[in-house]
Amino acid sequence: MDITPLPEITHQSLRIRRPLPLDCGVVLDGVTIAYRTYGTLNAARSNAVLVCHALTGDQYVAETHPLTGKPGWWNRLVGSGLPLDTERYFVICANVLGGCMGSTGPRSPRDDSHAEPWGIDFPPITIQDMVRAQKMLIDELRIERLFAVIGGSMGGMQVLAWAALYPDAVFAALPIATAAYHSAQNIAFHEVGRQAILGDPDFREGRYWEQGVIPAQGLAVARMTAHITYLSEAALSRKFGRRIQGGSDVGGALFGERFAVESYLEHQGSSFVRRFDANSYLSITRAMDFFDLAADYGGSLAAAFRNTRTRFLLVSFSSDWLFPTAESRAIAHALNQVAANISFVEIVSDKGHDAFLLDEPDFSRTVAGFLAGSAVAAGI
């Protein structure tokens, strides 16, 4: 496996002056948030849209990624004339706390007087901690109210946390392909990935940087496992079926030929390790696993949204088995209990969880229509 790390680059970022108290009790000082913006903030500072990224996403939403050279991960949705129209909205996306694309995370120095990275000693973070850090960024940008907060998967968890923690700062919330808690099955898949990373001899108890190695094999296996859960059986069958793709380059006679789906997964694994940090993967999967919004409100999800005036658009995808429609429906029920302004759309797609990142015209139209209507209501 080619594990040459890509070059270190400098990300646009902002150092937060206030301390950030985490749910675990630790207070982080001098938190850095790396972020990107697209479009122009209007004079009333009322047209800002915050995009929250998923587990392995980052702030490079709608531009070529400076590290990988790949197109922005949501360039189908964010841009001039697109549903998140950068002619109309000021789009912000920040790398999450715990991430590895410039925001404070396990790879950051422990503090100003200790240059060595946190590594596995980085405090356990929550989805709410990520959102609190984003709120500090928004405050620094002197934006009082976000016109909209949108995100899929773990990004959708952040949207829900935003609406619960800062209801007056969110005019419209769009949690996409997500859930108000992480299921036992999803925790289990994450745990397999973590065990693969922890078991890699190059993990070195999380101090692999200092020793000039990375737990590439473990991280690749983690990525491969997760990647299967992002696709539907139909999508995998359509893309690969049982097609054979050349001989095996691993193992002995026992193997013989390889299936196309195997080569694809291996490529997913090996390209991932070049751009993502293993300790960040541990930290962020952990945050997702511990997300259970209702638990913070006495077991009542409705209580999390009591008196909300935020408008909601919930979107699920019919073939998403990682965050199935039933979990979005549960959020819809809770919002209905508090008489929230809510739309809920299940998009028929056979592309699985990944559908929110792919070309799904019905999804784009739904988001565009909801935002346009909300913009009128918000007077922008």
Add this chain to the structure above:
Amino acid sequence: MDITPLPEITHQSLRIRRPLPLDCGVVLDGVTIAYRTYGTLNAARSNAVLVCHALTGDQYVAETHPLTGKPGWWNRLVGSGLPLDTERYFVICANVLGGCMGSTGPRSPRDDSHAEPWGIDFPPITIQDMVRAQKMLIDELRIERLFAVIGGSMGGMQVLAWAALYPDAVFAALPIATAAYHSAQNIAFHEVGRQAILGDPDFREGRYWEQGVIPAQGLAVARMTAHITYLSEAALSRKFGRRIQGGSDVGGALFGERFAVESYLEHQGSSFVRRFDANSYLSITRAMDFFDLAADYGGSLAAAFRNTRTRFLLVSFSSDWLFPTAESRAIAHALNQVAANISFVEIVSDKGHDAFLLDEPDFSRTVAGFLAGSAVAAGI
């Protein structure tokens, strides 16, 4: 992880005198098949039932396992007064070719003049090769026709291959929770497991025995991944939900507490590596992945069963997402095309693929009824 291997034991076995030609072209000489029997073969030699085991199963169907001390894996179905009634039937189960419980596999000596094990040079085998080896055992036992062949998961694949290869030797066939081909998603999950094994530094290119190690971590990760696919989301939620179980014994501060589902999976992984061989895991998963019965008959599954006089009972479980009901239905359609004698039952269960191994009264009753009716028809 405790990786103390359990003691070597001697398994009841039979050395096949005829050479075994494999699908790959290699001819194996002196194949050994380890097997167990329960009940008594009647004078007419007409009451034999062959049980085919799944990927990680073995021949210890209905008795305490000599290695692990655990009860037989199908002791709910096989025994006196049970659906596979050992007062009435002579039940046989053989460890599959490629296995690690006494039958010829990667751990066997290469040939009579080379004591070192095959390891990763063991020839690639197919489900059909496993069945041909079983047929040789049945021939040695001087049984011309099996009253029934039954198996779940990979065992069900063998049942289908038996019915296709030796239609006159199978009076009744019971493929349970299975499919006539392995899907892209299933291949993908297997590939993750194989990558975890191959990436374990203790794999040593498949020569770990000679070096006194085993790729325990990789094999455990493979087992954990597979284990998730054996359960339904509902079963995982019911068993564990989001229950916390003590603190983490791995990693640093980053982790904090552990979910019960994590401890459970880790236990599954670590107990598995004490009883199963990594090269066998590679070999057998490979055989499953390459199974595509229709492909052997010009792409027509119906052609595999042309002129069959075997009676079939197909069983699927409603929450099995590894071998979903649709895949059993496809087999039923093919059998209907050739006007076979077929019953097809979907058992409503929320236990996932594992349901075929668990206490499912409807399943037991279905099998018992079908076998009793077939026994009358067979005159036993």
